[in-house]
Amino acid sequence: MTDPRTGPLRVAVVEDQPLFRSMLERMLDETPGLHVVAAVGTVTDATRVLRPGVAHVAVLDIDLPDGNGIALGVTLRRAQPDLGILLLSAHDAMDLLLDLPRDVAAGWGYLSKTSSTSEEVLVAAVRAAAVGETVLDPALLARMTPRAGSAVARLTDRQYDVLRLLASGLSNAGIGSRLGITEKSVQNHVNAMYATLGIDTDPSRNPRVSAALRLLEETGPTA
CATH class of the missing domain: 3.40.50.2300 (Response regulator)
Structure with a gap:
């Protein structure tokens, strides 16, 4: 194959x-x-x-x-x-x-x-x-908000935007293009977001997958 x-x-x-x-x-x-x-x-x-x-x-x-x-x-x-x-x-x-x-x-x-x-x-x-x-699903994610007291709720607005776009499947370059910032800036936000969420960079795990699942776990529909 x-x-x-x-x-x-x-x-x-x-x-x-x-x-x-x-x-x-x-x-x-x-x-x-x-x-x-x-x-x-x-x-x-x-x-x-x-x-x-x-x-x-x-x-x-x-x-x-x-x-x-x-x-x-x-x-x-x-x-x-x-x-x-x-x-x-x-x-x-x-x-x-x-x-x-x-x-x-x-x-x-x-x-x-x-x-x-x-x-x-x-x-x-x-x-x-x-x-x-x-x-x-990006449209569903757009209707979600962080749960009070969660690690996701501690992210800055920019870090949360980056996390949501990452979970929607965009690459760092794609996120940068969507937000109007450089790819290096995106990576800095990603690293800070991983630190806040406690996501390690163990090569046996995909941190982007872990981040997407954390977003799903710690958000809910907008009231």
Whole structure:
């Protein structure tokens, strides 16, 4: 199988609504550097087709007629530990990422079907999942605020903006472009944010994943 960092990114789609599945398949397959290798509508078909090595990333609807995408993702990830998982849902179920088993918890993404309709956001989330990063729905994040007394609440406004954009899948360069600051300034804010959140830089852990999950854990919907 090709390396997702250097070759075509192989994507599988598991979505039970035929029209939406067809739209996802066509959009992703027409994106340069991506190739859809499977598009199915049930857990049964996905389990049959998605053997280890078939895909780099699986885009999974949470609500499937014979099961759910989260349990399917856990099964697929345990068989292929480097498989990227991107969950889609018509409901705001982003906090379900916090309940994933520890052995498969890193590198899952979540997008809402109702808020993240941008092709750019979807493709960025797929690419991030392929390299083990966690991407959270940017539209949902925009409606969240830090919980009182949490470590996230101690971040400066700028650090919080950087954290939210990081969790949305933007690179440091992308964050800098969005905020109108240099990439070096972004890295300084990231380092300060990691220190406040107590996120270490152990090379065996992805600190961006840890930061995204901390943001999800310590924020709630704006009242």
